[in-house]
Amino acid sequence: MSTHFDPTKHISSSAAYPEVSFHHHDTDDAAFKKKVRKTTILLSVITIIELAIGLAIYTIHKGENPNALLVLMFKGAVCILTLAKAYYIVSVFMHLGDEIRNMIMTIVVPLMLFIWFIIAFVADGNSYKNLRNKYDKHFQESTMPADHHKKAEEPKPADAGGKQ
Template sequence: MANHHAHNHDSEHRVIAEPQTKAIWRTFIILSALTALEFLIAFTLHHGFLKTSIFVLMTIVKAFYIVGEFMHLKHEVKSLIWAIILPCIFVVWLLLALLMEGGFIFIAR
């Protein structure tokens, strides 16, 4: 009988986690500001390498922020983070190399 009473007592005093409202609003504001900045750049800068580079960089920053916040990657161990980031860096490098090399075919002819 004593165990039954102790079990009920433990289940009555569970701690409920506080809502993460501040973190959600902070994430919303940061992503909204980055998106607003993208719109500003889209309508003010002329098309070219600088504009494209800024968009690619901002997209990568937003992607890492979204993955860190919503997929909780920023709370993981550093080795897991690097195991995900390094292949992504190499894929981006590969794409850039292929695009640059592909452009030289048209120049050489």
């Protein structure tokens, strides 16, 4: 990675332009460590909550009448928690929060593209599912989960664990 243009030699000599400084200002040791500790704990707590929700979804699925809406809400909650986690990692661990606004914007703004990217792809996937279900009845019958149309035929088994 080293190039013959080595920036490092000259950074110290940048005193003529005091605003050009490549050093972070959070050198206050105690405050920094406290911030890192806080973030670590926060990330851990969020992860634990996520796991709890994951297990809750599992329990709901095992139950007699899975509540689709509740599962969906749980899943939405997990997504939001994940975004919160991502925010803390980027902002604190990657120090983006300490950069100046210009920098933050050049990173955050392009990420907005993901919104339409995700919506369009997922909507399209969903639309193909609908097409198949409508015009390929065999596909629908052979892949639709049992509780939608097989229920009358057999009781839903309780244990879903895989066998080794």
